[in-house]
Amino acid sequence: MKPPTATSVLLLIVLLPLAGAAFMAATATDGPPAVYLVFVNPTPPGVTCMQFHLGILTAALGSEAKAKEAMIYNYKNVVNGFSARVTASELDAIKKQPQVNRVLPSATLHLMSSNFDDIS
Template sequence: MNHPSSAATATVLLLLALLDVAAGGGEDGQKRAAGVYIVIVQPPADGADTVAYHTCILAAALGSEGRAKEALLYSYRAVASGFAAKLTPPELAALQKHPAVLQVRPDQMYHVVDNLN
């Protein structure tokens, strides 16, 4: 039985790793593919710490409080309960499954156009 040489195996593994990174896979690729999302959630109980509540929701989806604190960019509490977070596609998918999450939208920047002049 013929077995591939260790040099050939190493070359194939290196090529696969390079293709994965080029395609956006792997941890570094996921960081590049991360986007900012606005997440609307059910409001916390009266008197609850809003930031802690939002961090808890993120931690449940992302797997750790540390990662949740890194991802959380801003907490909204005046008009709606929600937050802005920087998430990779797998993190976004996990967060969307959380029962407190009502809506998730990509953050968008709008520009004012002055046509009066």
């Protein structure tokens, strides 16, 4: 094996920090995945709720495998939508889908009191 040339070493010195900076920028802006509730248009006739929601998520994320991994739950009785664990850039892609009406971060709410006897 031949030793590296000065040109290849110079390229490594110049390009390695650039590649690392690009990776860090993508990771820093995306952040960790979070859970969001996605409210969508009514499901078209002849399509199951799961197929419709998975199609929207697949279009946004680029693959059905990623969509299945991200999806947490489907809602169809009171509202039409789903919950999914996605990054910020994936969330932007979901919001751009024409079937999406609203996206909210998932939140757990707690009762402030369980004493309902004093309600007048």
